[in-house]
Structure formats: structure tokens, C-alpha cells
Amino acid sequence: MGRPGEYPFDAGIHPTGYTTKMWTMRQLAGLASAASTNERFHYLLDLGETGLSLAFDLPTQLGLDPDDPMADGEVGLTGVSIATVDDLAAVFKGIPLDQVSVSMTINATAPMLLAMWVVAAEESGVDPARLRGTLQNEMPKEFLARKACVYDLDTSMRYSLDVLEHCIRHLPGVNPVSLSGGHAREAGASRTLEIACGIADAETYLQGMIDRGLGADEVARRFTFIFGAHIELLAEAAKFRVARSLYARRLRERWSVADERAMKMRVQVNTFGSALVHQEPLNNVIRATIQALAAVLGGVQSLHVCSFDEAYQTPGELGARIALRTHQILAEETDVARYVDPLGGSETIDRLVAEMTADVEDWLQQIEDHGGMLGSIRSGWLESEIEELAYRDPGPRVGVRDQLRSGTEREILRRERHEAPASVQRAVERRPCEKELAAVREAALTGANVLPTLIEAARARSTIGQMRAAMAPEAG
Template sequence: MGTPGTYPYDAGIHPTGYTTRPWTIRQLAGLGDPEDTNTRFRYLLDRGETGLSLAFDLPTQMGLDPDDPRALGEVGRCGVSIATVDDLAAVFAGIPLDKVSVSMTINATAPVLLAMWIVVAEESATPPPALRGTLQNEMLKEWLARKACVFGLDDSFRLSLDVVEYCVRHLPKVNPVSISGGHAREAGAGRDLEIALGIADAEQYVRGMLERGFTVDQVAPQLSFIYGAHMELLAEAAKYRAARRLYARRMHDLFAPQDPRSQKMRIQVNTFGSVLAASEPLNNVARTTVQAIAAVLGGVQSLHVCGFDEATQTPGELSARVALRVQQILQQETDLARYADALGGSAVIEGLAGDIERGAADWLDRIAARGGLMACLRSGWLEGEIDEAAYHDRGPLVGVADADHSPAEAALVRQQRASGVIPGRRRPVSARPAPAPLARLRTAAGRRENVVPALLEAARARASLGAMCTAIGDGFRDRAARDAQHGAPAPAHRPPGTPDHPTDRRSDICAE
């Protein structure tokens, strides 16, 4: 049994736990229009939310402007539509960016959104180094589990590292990547593979930055992790202990850091949407509460609780408020936050954590034996293992087989649906042309330069998200053509919408 705040941090990364530092209440929100999202953010902040989490619609995730024909039917469906700096400014209107932590659930287009975020800060008189928050920016798990990919694997990873490099150099309060195992769990992986994939991804990002000349202590303290919480309360609480312990030991053994922060796994948890039911949706309040308790007992740093209607739609105002209240009740009305390590010393918890850690270590050994994470992603082996696990029955959901809505509950469902943003609209883009900055962006991408400075220039000139992604893709193709002339193979670039693009393999791409 460990001691809170001491290596290997299985009992928690802070000596006093939540007694002096409560977990961040960070509810995910992102409605169709920037103004709608700003209204929801203000609503949640006024009611006690302590951190913002921004969800983007599928076209924004895929580098498409909302008036692009390929975006038809998807604009605003599973998050906010962002095309220009002015859209993002409208999301944060009246919100002090130097005081409120912002998490952005964005991956393939994370470099573009980072540039826009910085420009919004500049134009609102907020020094960019004062920005606080997290970019998901996790392209390895996208290739493995979620499939919202715009560029090839190597180019996608390079762009993620560009973001990490820029944040390490210039944005000390921003976590440049939120390393994820939770998405693989939602796709079918077990909890041991869930934490193994998070650790394998982290090690890949660290190695990538070491190759760029950074030290582990320059990079690792700004890494964060995102896992999920399932319904087995004790096993899930033990999972976070196992993850912290295994991560700390491997970081110590593989990279020999001098800064203790490089061995501390900071965890954001989302309650799992895969265990929510569309039938009898109010039962989901009980489900998400159980999952939230597991996360809190596991000592995580930040928590999102799903809305009870999230199995069928973007959360309505009522369900968003109820999810927020679940966290506040746990934080203020129970004794969960009064102890630094409430489960420390439990034989059951230690046994579960040991089993999970051994299983995760075995997965890491298997990944290494197959040539490492990138090789396993290219071969499809890991994806096949997850697909196989997804066939296993996860257990029954109470109230699904015999669902019978009461008149009051049916009225509530209708009200929630009526309160949502009507999705699928095409939205005009207010600005797009910026030929000189876009040309420089294309050149930077083609020369393997860090693209963020060029993206900043393009964002300031009001280039659209789609135009910036097109310029990056053109730069990659320019480089591939040069490499081909010299006989060097180049990673394939498959633009979204082509038949063999990885996003065409899944229908639930916008599920977070």
C-alpha cells in the first residue's frame, strides 16, 4: 500500500488528496452554434462548474468548413461548429481565459484550434502564456479506436508532436496532449488494455519529443491522461491506482527523469457513454453517479459526468444541470473528499489493482514484442484485439428489455429533445481567403517545420479551418512528391471522403 503523494503514486499524486485540492468539475459541452455554446458555458459556470470542456462537431474534427458539401448533415450534430477565429471568440465571449481552464476535445485539427485559441487570447488582451487547459491532440488513439483521422499515421503523429513542442516552449499551463486509453475501452478493450494503451501512447509521445532534442523532464510534466469509468465501482477505482503505479515505474525505468512530476499520471475521467441506455433515461443518473464515485475513490484530478439523455442526443439543459449537480453533491454533501486515500489498505482494492497492473504489463510486453506501438497500429493487430473483445457481452442494462415510459418521463424526453440545437444545417463561413499565410503554411508543412507558427499567422488573417487543413495537406503532398523523386517512400495521405479513409470504417465516429 502506497502513501499519497509519494512514488509510485498508486495512492494519489497529491499528499492531501481532495482535502486541499478538490477535483475539477469539467462538464463537456458543445452545441451547434458558437453563441449557443457560450450560453451553455455561462449557464454551467454560473452554477458552479470549475473547468470548461469543449466538444466540436464532426466537420470541425475532420478539417471541413461548415459550408463544405462533405459536411452536409453533420454541422452542429455532436458539438460546436468552428470555422474561423471569430467563431471560437464567440464561444468564449465574456469568459476570462486566464482564469478558467479549458479542455478541447479535438484531435486531427488540434494544431488549428490551438492557433485559433491563442489568437482569441491575444485579441482579448490575455497573454497566451496565461492560457490554462488541455488539448486532446491524441492521434494515436484516433488511429486505433476512434478513426477521426485527416492525414496519414506518421503525418498525424508529427502534427501532434508539433503541438506538444509549441506548448512546452510557449504555453506552460497548457497540457498539449490528453493521452487516452478510454476510447479503446469504449470500443471494446478491457480495463487492463485500456491503461496499457494510455501508457504505451505516453511513451511514444515522450520518445518522439526526445528525438526532437527535448528531455523527459521538459515534456512529461505537461502530459495528461483521459480514461473512462465503468459500472464495476471497486474494480474501476482500483484501475486508476494500477495505472498510476505502472506508469510511474515505467517512466522511472525507461527514461530516468529527475523531476518527480515526470512520473505522476494526472487523470481526467469521463463516465462511459457505452453503459447508458436510451430506454428509461432517468436510470442513467444512477449509472453515472456510480461511475463518478469510482473515479473519485480512484483519486482522479478532473471529472466529466454524462447527461442522462446522452445515449440519444447532445445533453439538454436539464440533463447538463443534473450531471453537474451529481458532481457537486459528491464533492459537498458526502465525505468522499475528506480523506486523501479512502480505499488505502483494502485487501480487495490491492488485489484488484495488482491483477489489473499485471494484465496491463503483459499487454505492454506483447506490444513491444510486435515491434512497438507504431508497428502495432500499422499492422492492425491491436485493432483486431479490440474488435474481438467487443464481441463479449458486457452484461445486461436494467430497464432496457421491459422499458415502459411513464407519461411524465415521456414528456421529459420530449422536452429535452426540443431544447437541443437542430443539427445538420449548412452554415456560411464569414472569412476564408488568406493566400500569403496559407502559402507559408503549405511550405512549413512540406519542409517538416513546426506548423503552429504558420497556423498562427493564417488564423490572424482569418483563414478558415478548412483552408488551413487543405494547405497542410498540400504541403504533405509536396513533400511526398519530392521524396518520391529521390526514391524515398512517403506515408500515404488519404483525404476525408475517399473510400479507403479510416473514418469510413466506423459509423459512431462522433461518440466521445
């Protein structure tokens, strides 16, 4: 059993736990328009949220302008619609970008959104070098689980690595990738495969950046991770101990990382949406609280708590407030944050850790035997394993079969559904930016890092759809 803040960090990456550094309370938000998202951000910040997390609609995730025929019916439904840098600037209106950490749940179009973020900062008077936050920018899990892909796997990885390289060289406060096992878990993976996917993804990115001439210590210092927290409290809390310890040991032993800061696995946790139900939605408050407690007992650095209404819509104002209050009640009204590593020394936790460690190591070996993470994706082997595991999970059971709801629940459902946004296509103004887009195309075709040209294109008000087309491998 390790000590908090000491290698291999199973007991936590900070020696004083939450007693001196509370987890970041980062609620995911993204409504139909930039204005409504900005209003929600200010609402959450006024309630005490300590970090922003921005969700984008599906067209933005796929690089489609909101007036593209392929975007019909999806604009603004799963998050905010972003076409140009002006939209992103409107999202952050009145929010000092050098003082608030921002997480962006964007992957295939992360290069375009990073370029817009840089320009939005500059035009608000903030030096981009002072930006703070995280880009998800994690492509293997998109091909494996979410499928929100724009280009082929190799091209997608190349642009994802461009983001890492640009951030490492120019944006010291931005974490350029958040390695994800949580999405594989939502797709059906077991908790041990969830950990293995996160670590295998990290090693894929590490090798990619080493191939570009950067050092393993320099790169690993900029990694963050996304895992989920399910409802089995003790096993989920133990899971994070396993992930931290295995990751630190592999970095030291396999990658010769010497800087202990680079070995510390910094973890963002989302409570799992797959644990929520729509039949009796108020029960989801209890489920999310237990999941959040598992994450806190596991010593994570950042947390999103699902709203009770996420089983059927983008969270309403009431759901968002209750989710944030869940953080605050755990932090301020319970004693879980007053003790460093409160589960340390538990025989039950030690047994769970030993069992899971062996299983994760087995999964990592199988992934390696199938050609690493990218080879495991190309062959279809790993996706088939996840599909098989998905059938073994019964999912939530309590209150699922009973279709009766109380009058209070029906009223909440009615009111919150009324507030839910509808898809609305909108026209996009396209300014002359042929020179900037030609530079993006040239960088794409020659293998140069696309970020410098994307930043100029964003400054010229190129749309996300125009950038997407310019970056396509067949562009010429």
C-alpha cells in the same frame, strides 16, 4: 501500499487528496453554434462548474468548413461548429481566458484550434502564455478507436508533436496532449488494455519528443491522461491505482525520469457513454453517479459526468445540470472527499491491483512485441484484439429490454428532443489570406513546425478548411 503523494503514487498524486484540492468539475459542452455554446458555458459556470470542456462537431474535427459539401448533415450535431477564429472567440465571449481552464476535445485538427485559441486570447487582451487548459491532440487512439483522422498516421503524429513542441516552448499553462486509454475502452477494450493503451501512447509521444531534442522530464511534466470510469465500482477505483503506479515506475526505470512531478499521472475521467441506455434514461443518473464515485475513490484530478440523455442526443440543459450536481453532491454532501486515500489498505483493492497490474504488464509487452503502439496500429493487431474483447461485454442490462417508460420519462424525452439542434450548413466568409496559407504550406512541405504559420493564418481569418488543405502532405 504507497502513501499519498509519494512514489509510485498508487495512493494518489497529492499528499492531502481532495481535502485541499478538489477535482475539477469539467462538463463537456458544445452546441450547434458558438452563441449557444457560450450560453451553455455561462450557465454551467453560474452553477458552479470549475473548468470548461469544449466539444466540436464532426466537420470541425475533420477540418471541413461548415459550407463544405462533405459537411452536409453534420454541422453542429456533436458539438460546436468552428470555421474561423471569430467563431472560437464567440464561444468564449465574456469568459476570461486567463482565469478559466479550458479543455478542448480536438485531435486531428488540434494544431488549427490551438492557433485560433492563441489568437482569440491575444485579441481579447490575454497573453497566450497565461492560457490554461488541455488539448486532447491524441492521434494513436484516433486511428485505433475513433477514426476521426485527416492525414495518414505518420503525418498526423508529426503535426501532433508540433503541438507538443510549441506548447512546451511557448505556452506553459497548456497541457499539449491528453493520452487516452478511455477511447479504446469505449470501443471494446478491457480495463487493463485501457491502461496499457494510455501508457503505450504516452511512451510513443515521449520518444517522439526526445527525438526532437527535448528531455524526458521536461516532456512528461506536460502529459495528462484520459481514462473512463465504468460501473464496477471497486475494480474501476482500483484501476487508477494500477495506472499511476505502473506509469511512474516505467518512467523511472525505462526512461530515466528523475523529476517526481513528471512521474505523476494526472487523470481526466469521463464516465462511460457505453454504460448508458435510451430505454429508461433516468436510470442513467444512477449509472453515472456510480461511475463518478469510482473515479473520485480512485483519486482522479478532473471529471466529466455523463448526462442522462447522452444515450440519444447532445445533453440538454436539464441533463447538464443534473450531471454537474452529481459532482457537487459527491463533493459537498458525502464524505468521500474528506479522507485521503479512503480505499487504502483494503484487501479487496490490493488483490484487484495485483491482478490488474500483471495483466497490464502483459498487454504492454504484447504491444512492444508488435512494434510499439504505432506498429500495433499499422499491423491491425491491436484493433482486432479490441474488436474481439468488445463481443465479450454484455453492456447495460437493467431496464434495457423493458420498452415501457413512465409518463415522466416520456415527457422529459419529448421536451429534451425538441431542444436538440438540427444540422444547419452556414456560409463562411473567406478573406484574402494567400500569403499566410502559402507559409503554412511551406512549413508543411519542409518539415518545419507548422504552429507559427498557423497562428498567422488564424490571425488573417483563414478557415479551418483552408488550413487543412494547406497542411495536406500532397500540397504543393
